[in-house]
Amino acid sequence: MSTLNPYCPDCGAAVAHPHAEGCGVARCLFTGGRRLSCGSRHRADLELDHACGGDEWTGRWPGEAEAAEFGWWTCWDGPGPEQGWDYQGQGWVQVPEGTPGAVPDLDRLSTDAQWDRHALRWVRRVNR
Template sequence: MSPNTAPAAPAAADEVATAEPRSAADHRAATHPTDTDATPVQKSCPDCEVAIGQYHVEGCDVARCLATGLQRLGHDEPCRCPQDVWTGRWPGEAECLEFGWLYGPGLPDFNRLVMTATWDPVARRWTHPDHQNTPDQNTTVEGEQ
Protein backbone atom coordinates (compact mmCIF):
# COMPACT_ATOMS: atom_id res chain seq x y z
CA MET A 1 0.00 0.00 0.00
CA SER A 2 1.49 3.36 -1.01
CA PRO A 3 1.59 6.17 1.60
CA ASN A 4 -1.22 7.97 -0.20
CA THR A 5 -3.48 4.91 -0.50
CA ALA A 6 -6.29 4.73 2.01
CA PRO A 7 -7.38 1.61 3.86
CA ALA A 8 -10.70 0.12 2.86
CA ALA A 9 -13.41 2.74 3.36
CA PRO A 10 -16.69 2.14 5.15
CA ALA A 11 -19.48 0.78 2.97
CA ALA A 12 -20.49 3.08 0.12
CA ALA A 13 -23.77 4.95 0.46
CA ASP A 14 -25.56 2.45 -1.75
CA GLU A 15 -24.23 -0.46 0.35
CA VAL A 16 -25.29 0.88 3.75
CA ALA A 17 -28.04 -1.25 5.26
CA THR A 18 -31.18 0.58 6.27
CA ALA A 19 -33.59 -0.20 9.04
CA GLU A 20 -36.64 0.99 7.09
CA PRO A 21 -39.51 -1.43 6.47
CA ARG A 22 -39.52 -3.23 3.14
CA SER A 23 -42.56 -1.32 1.86
CA ALA A 24 -40.80 2.01 2.49
CA ALA A 25 -37.66 0.72 0.77
CA ASP A 26 -39.75 -0.37 -2.22
CA HIS A 27 -41.36 3.08 -2.32
CA ARG A 28 -37.97 4.85 -2.20
CA ALA A 29 -36.60 2.64 -4.99
CA ALA A 30 -39.60 3.42 -7.16
CA THR A 31 -39.59 7.18 -6.56
CA HIS A 32 -35.91 8.08 -6.43
CA PRO A 33 -33.28 8.47 -9.13
CA THR A 34 -30.96 5.66 -10.11
CA ASP A 35 -27.22 5.53 -10.74
CA THR A 36 -27.92 6.52 -14.35
CA ASP A 37 -28.72 9.99 -12.96
CA ALA A 38 -25.26 10.27 -11.38
CA THR A 39 -22.33 12.10 -12.91
CA PRO A 40 -19.63 9.92 -14.50
CA VAL A 41 -16.91 8.65 -12.18
CA GLN A 42 -13.82 10.87 -12.31
CA LYS A 43 -10.56 8.93 -12.16
CA SER A 44 -8.78 11.70 -10.28
CA CYS A 45 -9.78 14.51 -7.94
CA PRO A 46 -10.39 17.69 -9.94
CA ASP A 47 -8.37 19.76 -7.46
CA CYS A 48 -5.47 17.74 -6.03
CA GLU A 49 -5.47 15.12 -8.81
CA VAL A 50 -5.11 12.04 -6.56
CA ALA A 51 -6.51 8.79 -7.95
CA ILE A 52 -9.60 6.97 -6.64
CA GLY A 53 -8.83 5.41 -3.24
CA GLN A 54 -6.05 7.86 -2.37
CA TYR A 55 -6.08 10.51 0.35
CA HIS A 56 -6.66 14.08 -0.80
CA VAL A 57 -3.58 16.30 -0.62
CA GLU A 58 -3.60 18.84 2.24
CA GLY A 59 -5.18 22.06 0.95
CA CYS A 60 -7.48 20.32 -1.54
CA ASP A 61 -10.75 22.22 -2.09
CA VAL A 62 -12.70 18.97 -2.59
CA ALA A 63 -11.56 17.20 0.61
CA ARG A 64 -14.14 17.02 3.41
CA CYS A 65 -13.70 16.99 7.17
CA LEU A 66 -14.79 13.55 8.33
CA ALA A 67 -15.95 15.02 11.65
CA THR A 68 -18.35 17.58 10.11
CA GLY A 69 -18.84 16.60 6.47
CA LEU A 70 -18.01 20.16 5.45
CA GLN A 71 -15.07 21.41 3.41
CA ARG A 72 -11.83 20.58 5.18
CA LEU A 73 -10.34 23.95 4.20
CA GLY A 74 -13.08 25.67 6.20
CA HIS A 75 -11.36 24.90 9.52
CA ASP A 76 -9.72 27.71 11.45
CA GLU A 77 -6.83 25.39 12.22
CA PRO A 78 -5.60 22.17 10.61
CA CYS A 79 -8.13 19.35 10.99
CA ARG A 80 -7.16 16.46 13.25
CA CYS A 81 -9.77 14.05 11.88
CA PRO A 82 -8.72 11.28 9.46
CA GLN A 83 -8.00 12.35 5.89
CA ASP A 84 -10.72 12.11 3.27
CA VAL A 85 -10.33 9.77 0.29
CA TRP A 86 -11.22 10.55 -3.32
CA THR A 87 -14.02 8.19 -4.38
CA GLY A 88 -14.43 9.26 -7.97
CA ARG A 89 -17.49 11.40 -7.19
CA TRP A 90 -18.04 14.75 -5.49
CA PRO A 91 -18.58 14.46 -1.71
CA GLY A 92 -22.31 14.15 -0.97
CA GLU A 93 -23.29 13.18 -4.51
CA ALA A 94 -24.22 9.62 -3.52
CA GLU A 95 -26.52 10.89 -0.76
CA CYS A 96 -28.18 13.48 -3.05
CA LEU A 97 -28.84 10.69 -5.53
CA GLU A 98 -30.14 8.36 -2.80
CA PHE A 99 -32.46 11.03 -1.36
CA GLY A 100 -33.68 12.17 -4.78
CA TRP A 101 -32.28 15.66 -4.27
CA LEU A 102 -31.33 16.57 -7.82
CA TYR A 103 -31.93 19.59 -9.99
CA GLY A 104 -31.83 17.18 -12.94
CA PRO A 105 -29.74 14.22 -14.15
CA GLY A 106 -26.15 14.71 -13.01
CA LEU A 107 -27.01 17.85 -11.00
CA PRO A 108 -27.03 17.03 -7.25
CA ASP A 109 -28.58 19.61 -4.90
CA PHE A 110 -25.64 19.97 -2.51
CA ASN A 111 -27.17 23.05 -0.87
CA ARG A 112 -30.26 21.09 0.16
CA LEU A 113 -28.06 18.26 1.40
CA VAL A 114 -26.02 20.49 3.73
CA MET A 115 -29.06 22.48 4.93
CA THR A 116 -31.44 19.52 5.46
CA ALA A 117 -29.45 16.35 6.13
CA THR A 118 -27.23 15.58 9.12
CA TRP A 119 -23.62 14.41 8.91
CA ASP A 120 -22.94 11.06 10.61
CA PRO A 121 -19.22 11.03 11.49
CA VAL A 122 -19.27 7.30 12.32
CA ALA A 123 -20.78 6.25 8.98
CA ARG A 124 -18.95 9.14 7.24
CA ARG A 125 -22.03 10.10 5.25
CA TRP A 126 -25.07 12.38 5.29
CA THR A 127 -28.32 10.98 6.74
CA HIS A 128 -31.82 11.87 5.58
CA PRO A 129 -33.97 13.66 8.18
CA ASP A 130 -36.58 10.87 8.01
CA HIS A 131 -33.98 8.33 9.13
CA GLN A 132 -32.42 10.14 12.06
CA ASN A 133 -33.25 8.29 15.25
CA THR A 134 -32.65 10.56 18.20
CA PRO A 135 -34.59 9.81 21.39
CA ASP A 136 -35.04 13.40 22.53
CA GLN A 137 -36.21 15.16 19.38
CA ASN A 138 -38.30 14.68 16.27
CA THR A 139 -35.90 15.15 13.35
CA THR A 140 -38.37 14.80 10.49
CA VAL A 141 -38.52 17.98 8.45
CA GLU A 142 -42.08 19.04 7.66
CA GLY A 143 -42.93 18.37 4.03
CA GLU A 144 -39.98 16.00 3.43
CA GLN A 145 -40.58 12.55 2.01
Protein backbone atom coordinates (compact mmCIF):
# COMPACT_ATOMS: atom_id res chain seq x y z
CA MET A 1 0.00 0.00 0.00
CA SER A 2 1.15 3.51 -0.60
CA THR A 3 2.65 5.55 2.18
CA LEU A 4 0.56 8.17 3.93
CA ASN A 5 0.48 11.54 2.25
CA PRO A 6 0.45 14.24 4.96
CA TYR A 7 -1.63 16.60 2.79
CA CYS A 8 -4.56 16.15 0.41
CA PRO A 9 -3.19 16.44 -3.13
CA ASP A 10 -6.08 18.69 -4.18
CA CYS A 11 -6.96 21.07 -1.35
CA GLY A 12 -3.93 20.67 0.93
CA ALA A 13 -5.90 19.57 4.01
CA ALA A 14 -3.65 17.96 6.62
CA VAL A 15 -4.39 14.47 7.96
CA ALA A 16 -7.43 14.53 10.31
CA HIS A 17 -8.54 17.92 8.96
CA PRO A 18 -11.58 18.55 6.74
CA HIS A 19 -11.20 19.00 3.01
CA ALA A 20 -11.86 22.49 1.63
CA GLU A 21 -15.09 23.24 -0.24
CA GLY A 22 -14.66 22.33 -3.89
CA CYS A 23 -12.01 19.69 -3.20
CA GLY A 24 -12.07 16.98 -5.87
CA VAL A 25 -10.84 14.31 -3.42
CA ALA A 26 -13.43 14.81 -0.64
CA ARG A 27 -16.24 12.28 -0.59
CA CYS A 28 -19.90 12.65 0.25
CA LEU A 29 -20.33 10.93 3.60
CA PHE A 30 -23.92 10.04 2.67
CA THR A 31 -23.18 8.21 -0.63
CA GLY A 32 -19.43 7.53 -0.50
CA GLY A 33 -19.01 9.17 -3.91
CA ARG A 34 -17.12 12.33 -4.77
CA ARG A 35 -18.62 15.27 -2.86
CA LEU A 36 -17.85 17.64 -5.73
CA SER A 37 -20.11 15.70 -8.08
CA CYS A 38 -22.66 14.38 -5.59
CA GLY A 39 -25.71 15.75 -7.37
CA SER A 40 -28.09 14.59 -4.62
CA ARG A 41 -30.76 17.02 -5.75
CA HIS A 42 -30.92 15.42 -9.19
CA ARG A 43 -31.22 11.73 -8.27
CA ALA A 44 -34.53 10.10 -7.47
CA ASP A 45 -32.84 7.17 -5.69
CA LEU A 46 -31.32 9.35 -2.95
CA GLU A 47 -32.84 11.29 -0.12
CA LEU A 48 -33.12 14.80 -1.43
CA ASP A 49 -31.02 17.57 0.01
CA HIS A 50 -28.90 15.32 2.20
CA ALA A 51 -25.86 16.86 3.83
CA CYS A 52 -22.62 15.53 2.34
CA GLY A 53 -20.78 16.05 5.63
CA GLY A 54 -17.24 17.19 6.34
CA ASP A 55 -14.96 14.45 5.03
CA GLU A 56 -11.45 14.58 6.52
CA TRP A 57 -8.18 13.75 4.78
CA THR A 58 -6.83 10.42 6.10
CA GLY A 59 -3.51 10.41 4.29
CA ARG A 60 -4.83 7.96 1.69
CA TRP A 61 -7.06 8.25 -1.35
CA PRO A 62 -10.72 7.56 -0.40
CA GLY A 63 -11.44 3.82 -0.53
CA GLU A 64 -7.78 2.79 -0.76
CA ALA A 65 -7.69 1.32 2.76
CA GLU A 66 -10.85 -0.76 2.20
CA ALA A 67 -9.74 -2.09 -1.21
CA ALA A 68 -6.43 -3.18 0.32
CA GLU A 69 -8.22 -4.72 3.32
CA PHE A 70 -10.45 -6.74 0.96
CA GLY A 71 -7.41 -7.90 -1.04
CA TRP A 72 -8.48 -6.08 -4.21
CA TRP A 73 -5.46 -5.06 -6.27
CA THR A 74 -5.02 -3.98 -9.87
CA CYS A 75 -2.13 -3.33 -12.20
CA TRP A 76 -1.85 -1.61 -15.60
CA ASP A 77 -1.16 -3.96 -18.50
CA GLY A 78 -1.17 -1.68 -21.49
CA PRO A 79 0.81 0.81 -23.53
CA GLY A 80 3.46 2.73 -21.68
CA PRO A 81 7.18 3.23 -21.29
CA GLU A 82 7.72 -0.23 -19.76
CA GLN A 83 6.01 -2.31 -22.48
CA GLY A 84 6.25 0.16 -25.35
CA TRP A 85 3.61 2.51 -26.70
CA ASP A 86 2.47 0.01 -29.36
CA TYR A 87 1.78 -2.76 -26.82
CA GLN A 88 -1.96 -3.52 -26.70
CA GLY A 89 -2.24 -5.40 -23.39
CA GLN A 90 -5.42 -5.79 -21.35
CA GLY A 91 -5.64 -2.44 -19.56
CA TRP A 92 -6.27 -2.59 -15.81
CA VAL A 93 -6.23 -6.21 -14.58
CA GLN A 94 -6.90 -7.74 -11.17
CA VAL A 95 -3.72 -9.07 -9.57
CA PRO A 96 -2.66 -10.53 -6.21
CA GLU A 97 -1.23 -8.32 -3.48
CA GLY A 98 2.51 -7.89 -3.88
CA THR A 99 2.46 -7.82 -7.68
CA PRO A 100 4.99 -5.21 -8.87
CA GLY A 101 3.15 -2.01 -9.75
CA ALA A 102 -0.12 -3.09 -8.10
CA VAL A 103 -2.39 -0.48 -6.53
CA PRO A 104 -5.65 -0.87 -4.57
CA ASP A 105 -8.53 -1.55 -6.99
CA LEU A 106 -10.83 1.39 -6.26
CA ASP A 107 -13.11 0.63 -9.22
CA ARG A 108 -14.10 -2.67 -7.63
CA LEU A 109 -15.64 -0.83 -4.67
CA SER A 110 -18.59 0.28 -6.80
CA THR A 111 -19.40 -3.28 -7.89
CA ASP A 112 -18.37 -5.54 -4.99
CA ALA A 113 -18.84 -3.24 -1.99
CA GLN A 114 -21.39 -0.78 -0.69
CA TRP A 115 -21.01 2.45 1.22
CA ASP A 116 -22.03 2.22 4.90
CA ARG A 117 -23.02 5.77 5.78
CA HIS A 118 -23.11 4.96 9.50
CA ALA A 119 -19.62 3.41 9.64
CA LEU A 120 -18.37 5.91 6.99
CA ARG A 121 -16.55 3.20 5.05
CA TRP A 122 -16.97 0.69 2.25
CA VAL A 123 -18.11 -2.81 3.26
CA ARG A 124 -18.13 -5.99 1.18
CA ARG A 125 -21.43 -6.88 -0.42
CA VAL A 126 -22.85 -10.18 0.80
CA ASN A 127 -23.75 -12.96 -1.65
CA ARG A 128 -21.41 -11.77 -4.38
